[in-house]
Amino acid sequence: MNTTHQVIIIGAGFGGLGMAIRLKEQGQDNLLIIEKADDVGGCWRDNTYPGAACDVPSHLYSFSFERHYPWSRRFAPQQEILAYQQHCARKYDLYRHIRFNTEVAEARYRDEDNVWEITLSNGDTLTCQALITATGQLNQPAYPPLEGIKAFAGPQFHSARWDHDVDLTGKTVAVVGTGASAIQFVPQVARRAAKVMLFQRSAAHVIPKPDRAYTAVEHWLLKRLPITQTLDRLRIYATNEARVLGFTSLQQAMKLYQWLFKRHLNKQIADPALRDKLTPDYPMGCKRILMSNDYYPALAQDNVEVINHGIQSVDASGLTDSDGTHHKADVIIYGTGFQATDFLTPMKITGREGQDLNQAWKDGAEAYLGIAVHGFPNLFMLYGPNTNLGHNSIIYMLESQIHYIRQCLAAMEDDGLKAVDVRAHIQSHFNEGIQRKIHDTVWDKGCHSWYKTASGKNTNNWPGFTFDYRRLTRQVNWSDYELVR
Secondary structure, X not given: OOOEEEEEEEOOOHHHHHHHHHHHHOOOOOEEEEOOOOOOOXXXXXXXXXXXXXXXXXXXXXXXXXXXXXXXXXXXXXXXXXXXXXXXXXXXXXXXXXXXXXXXXXXXXXXXXXXXXXXXOOOOEEEEEEEEEXXXXXXXXXXXOOEOHHHOOOOEEEHHHOOOOOOOXXXXXXXXXXXXXXXXXXXXXXXXXOEXXXXXXXXXOEEOOOOOEOOXXXXXXXXHOOHHHHHHHXXXXXXXXXXXXXXXXXXXXXXXXXXXXXXXXXXHOOOHHHHHHXXXXXXXXXXXXXXXXXXXXXXXXXXXXXXXXOEEEEEOOEEEEOOOOEEEOOEEEEOOOEOOOOOOOOXXXXXXXXXXXXXXXXXXXXXXXXXXXXXXOOEEEOOOOOXXXXXXXXXXXXXHHHHHHHHHHHHHHHOOOOEEEEOHHHHXXXXXXXXXXXXXXXXXXXXXXXXXXXXXXXXXXXXXXXXXXXXXXXXXXXXXXXEEO
């Protein structure tokens, strides 16, 4: 087995697949994708909970070079998104480049010969000149640090690790969390469970989801006239892109979405007390805005109880809330999101002169363009710090990053560069600007969200238009880097 590669990519989700496809088009065949699971797909492989679907329309949540795909609905369900990724992997001959069921334990940059040495969890070692991480921001489930959580006698699992062997029929189910996953699976659980207790730390802003199945006529048009899908993609992009103004420079525009939220809530929840529980106490947009047509109706059912108190502890038979009330449960499901600010965990990444990436990021993760980190030459990140979006498709951002990284790798090969390391002052200046911009956004209006570290630094979101990011990543400015020839 070849242990030396020109490029190694960690992760076979959208980022890793897109990167590999573009590199192969560039003539690079000496590449390897390391994937910890048994198939491609990333979060769309892992999140198999009932009702899992995307909140970005299908035509935009796909690669620009592989856009003509027969999606069944305007917002694709999880199974179709996974099938799309598998289709791309087959079409572009990626499976032979992927090493499945393999996890990276450590990656160390060797100063003496300018290569990365990767140690796998089984002890094997690989080397490469360029290391690309495509592990995403939503791959490590976050469990709440509850006292006695291991004492619970019944089944308990995270929504991203759904246990399909557990039959919820007739059970009393406690759901902890009210984020993007919970609003999709709670209605499904409520149909089967005898009782659902939803523990919410804070209510979410939920607006209608303009989802529907494509008609036979639309499928005919999309197949016979592919330009219709391209035009729909452009329409969705332009509509979504305008929404960023409500998060950033024109926050008054968020009043429209506030009105949509209130109308949606008032229309679907008749009980004033429940309506009050489901009304957030923070500005709209400070946390992720969610979309659902069946979440509120599910909460209005007689077998669903919304509990607005925090959880104090867990014991063998259930949960005790912060008011001291004990709630018996047969099953606990955690819809508590991901360790989104812990980039690249649990891998240990060591750069130049033994520098540890966790130490470099002790005050919160940051990178130049979300791609490169000073002191870690030839390391490139996809979906890195401050490249997440609250308004548009992450695939667009990934393709911008892929284009930028391709340029770096092409120059390394064509110009004989051994190492490419972003300059410290370039990285600092860029991130100081990012944090200044974030300070003026709705994300910095006092709420606690997965966008922020415990200290309050927003390490996740891009505070502007995606076309601005594409402009910044269109051409590598080589004066931004220290080059070793």
